[in-house]
Amino acid sequence: MLMLFLKSAFARCYIRIKGGNRELSWLIFEVIMPLLGIAAIVYTYNFLGAPKAFVGFVILGGAMFSYWFNVLWGIGMNFYWEKERGNLEKILITPSPLQGILLGIALGGMFNTTIRAVTTVIIGIVIFDAKFNVDGILPAMIIFSLTIFALYSLGMCFASLFLKLGRSGWRLTELMQEPITFLSGQYYPLRALPAVLQLVASLIPLTIGIDGVRLSLILGSSLTDLRLHLMLLLALGVSTFILSYYILRLMEHRGKKDGSLTMRWM
Amino acid sequence: MEITRLLRRVLASIWFTWLESSNWTHPLVYLGYVLVRPVFGTLIYVYIYLAFAIYTNAWNPEAALYVVGGSALYQFIVSGMSSVAWVVHEEREHYETLKYVYISHPRLQEYLISRGLFGYILGVFLMVVTITVGSILIGFRSFSLNIPLILIGILIAILWSSSLGAIASAISLFSSEYGTVIAISFDSFLMIFGDVLFPSEQLPSWAHSIAVGLPLKDWMALMRFAIFGIGTPDFSTIIVYQVLKTVIIFSLSLVIFRFADLLIRRKGYIDITTEH
Numbered sequence: 001m002l003m004l005f006l007k008s009a010f011a012r013c014y015i016r017i018k019g020g021n022r023e024l025s026w027l028i029f030e031v032i033m034p035l036l037g038i039a040a041i042v043y044t045y046n047f048l049g050a051p052k053a054f055v056g057f058v059i060l061g062g063a064m065f066s067y068w069f070n071v072l073w074g075i076g077m078n079f080y081w082e083k084e085r086g087n088l089e090k091i092l093i094t095p096s097p098l099q100g101i102l103l104g105i106a107l108g109g110m111f112n113t114t115i116r117a118v119t120t121v122i123i124g125i126v127i128f129d130a131k132f133n134v135d136g137i138l139p140a141m142i143i144f145s146l147t148i149f150a151l152y153s154l155g156m157c158f159a160s161l162f163l164k165l166g167r168s169g170w171r172l173t174e175l176m177q178e179p180i181t182f183l184s185g186q187y188y189p190l191r192a193l194p195a196v197l198q199l200v201a202s203l204i205p206l207t208i209g210i211d212g213v214r215l216s217l218i219l220g221s222s223l224t225d226l227r228l229h230l231m232l233l234l235a236l237g238v239s240t241f242i243l244s245y246y247i248l249r250l251m252e253h254r255g256k257k258d259g260s261l262t263m264r265w266m
Numbered sequence: 267m268e269i270t271r272l273l274r275r276v277l278a279s280i281w282f283t284w285l286e287s288s289n290w291t292h293p294l295v296y297l298g299y300v301l302v303r304p305v306f307g308t309l310i311y312v313y314i315y316l317a318f319a320i321y322t323n324a325w326n327p328e329a330a331l332y333v334v335g336g337s338a339l340y341q342f343i344v345s346g347m348s349s350v351a352w353v354v355h356e357e358r359e360h361y362e363t364l365k366y367v368y369i370s371h372p373r374l375q376e377y378l379i380s381r382g383l384f385g386y387i388l389g390v391f392l393m394v395v396t397i398t399v400g401s402i403l404i405g406f407r408s409f410s411l412n413i414p415l416i417l418i419g420i421l422i423a424i425l426w427s428s429s430l431g432a433i434a435s436a437i438s439l440f441s442s443e444y445g446t447v448i449a450i451s452f453d454s455f456l457m458i459f460g461d462v463l464f465p466s467e468q469l470p471s472w473a474h475s476i477a478v479g480l481p482l483k484d485w486m487a488l489m490r491f492a493i494f495g496i497g498t499p500d501f502s503t504i505i506v507y508q509v510l511k512t513v514i515i516f517s518l519s520l521v522i523f524r525f526a527d528l529l530i531r532r533k534g535y536i537d538i539t540t541e542h
Contacts, residue, residue: 029447036455037454040462040463043468043469044311044333044463047333047465048315048329048333049326051322054318168290175303177303179302182306182310186310187314187317189317189321192313192320
């Protein structure tokens with residue numbers, strides 16, 4: 001059973017990596033598009049007369065936010081798209097466990113987005129001359145890895161939910177862009193938000209991740225300074241990972257019961 | 267007679283767009299749904315300004331109004347232009363209905379622009395809401411509304427931006443895979459080069475020249491003056507430029523769309539899907 005789970009995950013991961021990178025023009029577009037958004041905000045800060053440190057804040061926030069887009073559209077909406085294309089019924093009649101397939105989608109998505117995010121950061125550094133603290137790379141990597149684990153676990157929960165919600169899930173996905181951009185502090189330090197909003201924002205792994213990576217790479221915080229970030233990310237990651245398993249089982253069961261698993265355009 | 271039929275087609279397209287975008291929920295929920303993204307978008311720009319002001323202790327209300335007001339005005343353009351630009355992708359790839367539209371409607375470009383009109387109606391509403399929210403948050407109270415100028419600005423913007431949307435649609439007729447990217451690229455392009463969040467003088471000189479050639483830069487100056495009383499533009503010259511640029515873009519869109527139409531019929535791309 002475990003072998004089948006791992007094989008399914010590997011197979012789906014392979015398709016995602018192969019499919020996501022077979023077309024060079026896709027890669028170029030997916031790097032340029034976030035860069036345009038980042039550039040607009042960098043120029044806005046220049047116009048306001050902000051210090052140079054804000055450039056680094058914006059570039060890191062923009063690069064990390066691309067994972068959120070991937071989680072929402074690449075992972076969360078995946079089963080819905082498969083249903084729309086008529087592939088889900090084919091997947092369901094194979095012996096492959098859905099959880100394994102979902103894990104493969106998440107791992108492939110992580111890999112593809114990492115290539116794009118790293119390229120965005122490198123180009124951002126070259127074009128906008130952003131400065132980062134080299135000593136902060138190790139703590140930043142640890143925070144980043146935990147953020148990705150928590151984010152993609154959350155994405156696996158979304159995948160099951162959106163499969164059931166159908167078109168409403170699609171709208172919900174759209175609604176989770178600007179509000180999360182606002183709460184995650186993608187373009188500004190989180191401390192600019194009121195305390196209540198900071199508290200709400202701390203339930204989103206991306207917010208904690210962006211803040212932690214910025215603190216280490218820009219302000220030079222050590223792992224000890226970031227222990228609260230680490231604990232929160234670990235707790236969110238483990239809980240959403242376990243939750244995703246049960247939500248998927250529940251939604252699959254419900255979908256089979258009410259016959260909505262293969263219903264298109266709904 | 268022909269005008270009556272045209273108006274009936276336009277109204278039917280607007281009504282159809284409303285149904286297609288809202289029939290998944292109750293109209294009040296839909297209203298909340300369309301408001302969430304622009305309002306949070308405005309909040310993002312307000313907090314960009316606040317973050318700068320808090321950290322540097324340098325308050326600049328004029329710059330705040332420039333950023334927040336620009337983002338609110340941009341809502342109108344994007345709402346309308348996107349409504350035109352996304353139709354080809356959605357109707358060909360997702361709903362697979364473009365071929366039926368193609369054989370039943372007399373002109374595809376007219377259909378696409380009519381579909382976009384719902385986006386402009388929505389855009390006016392979003393613009394008003396986001397200007398109100400943004401102004402409250404940054405403490406701006408002294409509006410100097412020049413209603414005739416605002417109406418002229420809105421009318422001209424509908425013409426040039428829906429023509430730009432039609433150009434985006436014409437390009438996306440050739441590509442199923444890049445339909446979404448083409449639509450988003452046009453929005454991002456205008457965001458950078460359109461004096462939306464910052465004056466284009468901030469950009470490198472080559473990029474600034476592009477901004478000068480686009481109609482959005484002038485339009486932003488006109489609307490900022492007409493709504494907020496910012497700047498003292500020579501608005502009669504701006505209107506002349508706006509009309510000229512609109513005529514050029516509209517003519518270009520007719521030529522490009524006609525060419526695209528001929529070519530996709532020849533290549534058989536009308537109903538091509540790539541399952542993206």
